Amino acid sequence: MVSAASGAFTAQRAAETAGLRLLRADLMPVLVAILGNRFEDQRIIPYAEFVLMVADDLDELRATGVNAPRAAQEYVTDWVRDGYLVRRPTAAREETVEVSRSAAEAVRFVLGVEQPQSTVTSSRLSNVAGLLGELARDSDPNPERHLEALKAQREQLDDEISRAEAGEYVPLSDAAARERLAEIFRLASEVPGDFAQVADDLETLNRELREQIVSHDGARSGVLGEIFDGVDVIEGSEAGRTFGAFHELLLDPVLSDRFNTAVDAVLERGFTSEVPAPDAAFLRRFLVLLQRESAHVRQRLTDFSRSLRRFVETQEYREHKRLAEALSLADHAALAALKKVHPTTEIGRDLDLSSIAISSIGAWRLHNPADLRPEIDVIEHDTLELDLNVLRRMVRMTEIDFAELEANIADTVADQPGATVGDVLGRFPASQGLASVVGLLLLATQHGVRASGQETWRWASVSGASRTVSAPRYVFLTVPAEWSAHVATTRT
Structure with a gap:
């Protein structure tokens, strides 16, 4: 008491x-x-x-x-x-x-003050009794008693099936059905609000784990050791496991189908004719609401787990540990000083505290856009005529000229069927140096055939130096038709 x-x-x-x-x-x-x-x-x-x-x-x-x-x-x-x-x-x-x-x-x-609901209802008693009975049955360590409980439940179901087959089934009265529906609405309305508590519990757990890491004196033991061993301590906590099981159940397609089917069936019954439209809409979107809120909490749980692991792996916790030790030493020093020096005693040192500048509205200055105007006039230059050759040279400085390479390959294959990359380089030097060689290799892997053996590729770099490399042998048997069209365009 x-x-x-x-x-x-x-x-x-x-x-x-x-x-x-x-x-x-x-x-x-x-x-x-x-x-x-x-x-x-x-x-x-x-x-x-x-x-x-x-x-x-x-x-x-x-x-x-x-x-x-x-x-x-x-x-x-x-x-x-x-x-x-x-x-x-x-x-x-x-x-x-x-x-x-x-x-x-x-x-x-x-x-809820103006909508009082009686707590002494048969539906609430049935829920409590049913849950208590299931708990007693499922937690019974004796397999014989557990089997007897299952057989009793099966006999009860068989009896109900027999009465239904004999036409003796009596549906629930409208009054009892409305009472049970009200209890369902009450329970359902409380579930979305529980997500705030789950989120707070996870945030509290994240803060407590960080405090344990910072305050722990040992090396790689406790929470710190588990994180270094790859254990997700937040996911593996009681709050994390409980929410994880709830989240997985919520995403079960079988549960969604059963719930939606049950909602449609209930709202078609006569006793729901007086149910307000907002309540009916709430029941229909109940699972969607829970799934959305559960996704928010799940994302927060994942963020906490990643943040905690990053807090450890980046050694950030060491800085926090040093800061905590410094604060502890300062506290001990202050307590020791209190025994000798009164807090109001002048010690001859000034300490500037952090603060913000406070001023009146009259000290504010209005923004004048004219202050940003340039002091000199903007010089207007004449527009030059676009030179395609200059533009092409600028592009070739930063991009591989695939159109030129495709035309070179098409021209070589037309005169020499089964030409290799080395044949193309021998007939058309690499105008862009290594960039041309890389472009030929890409085209060969896409449109050529890998042959056995190696061949030597030779080209001159942009600075004029001679370069050679031993490369795989690729053969061009055929080339796309549009490559031949590049020949005339490139040669002009």
Whole structure:
């Protein structure tokens, strides 16, 4: 039993959470309205896009008489500072925002106040009893008792099949079906919000693992040793394994087919005629919503794993370890100094603290575009006539002239069927030096035939030096028809 003092301390800590601060906030109705509406269908929103959404919502609320005089950007900044929202960077160099776990629970609580649901229902008792029975059966270490439980379940199913075949099947009453559907909606509505808790747990795990690496004194032992051994400590953690199993089940195509079929069947029943359209739409897109949120958490888990491994492999943790040791030494030195020197004692040294420059609006200078105007007039040059020969020479300085090489090959094969690369070089010197030789090799591998033996290729470099190389023997038996067309074009 929890003592009164323990309960008081627990309540005091809870009062400092973002969720309870949200409930005490002056703009609590505005917060609940905006956060509950914008994060209903998606858990993560780009920061800039969310600011625009808040601006639209504030305009609508002001039209109803709500006093919200500040700009949307200011409110969003305060909400991030107060912990209602979590602002995160992404790999795409943009920022996203999401509701914190505590604030999401507070918003869900407020929105559910006017929609009380009875917790004493037969469907809830059936769920608890069913889950408890499955747990007792599946965790039983005695194989004989486990077999007896399976046989009892099979007998119950056989009995239901027999009654259905005899026409004695009685469907669930509309009242009981509506009660069970309400319980399904309640459970389904809580699942998307749990992703925020999973993401927070993974982030906490990542931070704790880094702290263990930095604070550990041994070499390559514990978490550090596991990472060096190639173990993914985040994936292998309890939170990582639990989420991984959930993610794999969520992507199971059999589960998706069964779920969608069941949703279609239920929404065709008569007892669902009074189900609000938003609830029906939520049920239809429920799996898609879970898959999208699960993908976000999965990406974050992967990012944490890669970041932690990079933190170790790049030896970055050593810098953090040295910084932690320096801070610890400074703490010990400060504690030792406190025994001899009072904190307000003058020691004859000044320490400049980091700060930002503060100035009034009157000190600001307006931007004048005229300051950027050039002091001298822009000189306009006459446009020269395009010289194709000059342009071709410029291109040949940076690119292989394949058109010339194709024409050389076609010309050589026309006079000498079965010509090799060496034959082409002997008849047409490499005008671009090594670049021409590389181009001939590429064309030979694509359009030539590899023959046995080697041959010597000779050419002159751009500087005029003679070069030779022993290369594979390639034979050109035929060439594409368009290469012959290059002959006339290249020779002109």
